[in-house]
Amino acid sequence: MYCTLKEARALLAAKPKYPLGFFPTPLHRLDRLSKELGVELYMKRDDFTGRNLFGGNKIRxxxxxxxxxxxxxxxxxxxxGATESNHAMQTAVACRKAGLKPILYLTAVVPVDEADVRSNLLLDQVLGAEVHIVRMLDGExxxxxxxxxxQLAAVRRAELEQEGHRCYDIPMGGANRVGSAGFAEGYLELTEQLEALGLRADYVYHATGTAGTMAGLAAGRKLIGSSAQIVSVNVSPKDDSYLTKAANLANEVLAWIGAPKELKVDAAKDVERESNFYQPGYEKPSRESTEAIKYLARTEGLFIDPVYSGKAFAGLLAHIRSGRIAPGSTVVFWHTGGATALFAEKEIVGELxxxxIYDR
Ligand SMILES: Cc1ncc(COP(=O)(O)O)c(C=O)c1O
Known part of the structure; x- marks a missing residue:
């Protein structure tokens, strides 16, 4: 038996939670784009989660x-995370607010130029996080x-624990049952907002990386028996085990919050990934993502990033234009933040x- 919104909220309310953001985040219609594309297009603004200009999905x-x-x-x-990880930066923000000390292990997918540190890595330093850069080895x-x-972090952690300090470990992307519960809650929040507008979403689109957001949304959807189709657009190559991983994590969230036992997320039916838009790779812009960023900015005055939402929005546009999303459908695009990437290294930003014009 599905939960009512109230019952689902009560399950989550029993878990420890530290307030960090500004919720509910806005949900609004994209009027000009809806008209141009022939669908009812809404945006869920998790770029406004807080605590500062550079919020995003990790705050939940x-x-x-x-x-x-x-x-x-x-x-x-x-x-x-990667050196320009939004998750790592937001974790440092959250730690500072809570009086905790952030230690970040960041993989240099794009090499760091110490003379020109940018974007999230710059913010990590402003926040005074202990930042460890893990350089990629030849052939790795x-x-x-x-x-x-x-492995390197485990050594540092053992050192601190030996000195008598208590440490807490957050996996990449905050993708475990505790973190993803935040997105089960996000799904309830969206549903409440849609209901208040007298709407039901046919589709929810978002960018997916570690699958933590995807799993949380799938858990929230299952909890209340919602029929919206969630399309998760991946931003790096993923094999078929990705759907199983997302479904398993969603089920861990449901078990952790004490959902009715018969509510289970099925990897074959309840999670969907769109894999045609991540190319040429993680932190590598594509022609479609660059166009999607400019198109959204030029029709609605809104910014999305080249690493995540640019690729997801490109996927959404392609699905609307090809008719895979039927005209007139109600579609929610979940803006997951990440705009700092617009100010990252040139190879991440692309040709924007x-x-x-220089007038004389
Ligand atoms: C801006 C942005 N969007 C989407 C995602 C994907 O979220 P998840 O890792 O939960 O799949 C991330 C995660 O790193 C992100 O930073």
Whole structure:
């Protein structure tokens, strides 16, 4: 039996949570784009989660993760990502607010230029996080370098624990049952907002990386028996095990919050990934994502980023234009933040500049 919104909210309310953001985030119609594309297009503004201009989807997860860290009386928080990781930067923000010390292990997918530190890596330093850069070794894959980052962090953690400090570990992207619970809550929030407008979403589109957001949304959708189709656009190559991983994580969230046992997310039916828009790779812009960023800016005055939402929005546009999304459908695009990437290294940003006119 599905939960009512009220019952679902009560399950989540029983878990430790530390307030970090500004919720509910706005949901609004994109009027000009809706008219131009022939669908009812709404945007869920998780770029406005806070705590500052550079919010994003991780703040929802961090409310639960930091809640747990504090309940365990941790002093240090470890987390992982790429050097321009939004998650790592937002974790440092959350730690500072909560009085915890952030330690970041960051894989240099794009090499760091110490003379020109940008974007999230710059903010990590402003925040005074302890930043460890894990350089990619010759012939090493990203996954192997990430694995090495975990091993290096384990050594640092053991050192701190030996000195008597308590440490809390957050996986890359905050993708575990505790963090993803924040997105189950996000799904309830969206549903409440749609109901207040007298609407039901046919589709929800968003960018997916670690699958933490995807799993949380799938758990929230299952909890209340919603029929919206969630399309998760991946931003790096993923094999078929990705759907199983997302479904398993969603089920861990449902179990953790004490959802009715018969509510289970099915990898074959309840999660969907769109894999045609991540190319040429993670942190590498594509022609479609560059066009999507400019198109949204030039029709609605809104900014999305080249690494995540640019690719997801490109996928959404392609699905609307090809008719895969039927005309007149109600579609929500979940803006997951990340606009700092617009100010990152040139190879991440891509070709966004236009012609400048010098009048005499
Ligand atoms: C801006 C942005 N959008 C989307 C995602 C994907 O979220 P997840 O890792 O939960 O799949 C991330 C995560 O790194 C992100 O920073």
């Amino acid at each position: 997860k961090l409310e639960y993760l930091i809640g747990e860290a504090l309940s365990q009386r941790a002093e240090y928080v470890f987390t992982y 894959t990203e996954d192997e370098a990430d694995e090495r980052a975990l 500049t236009g012609e400048l």
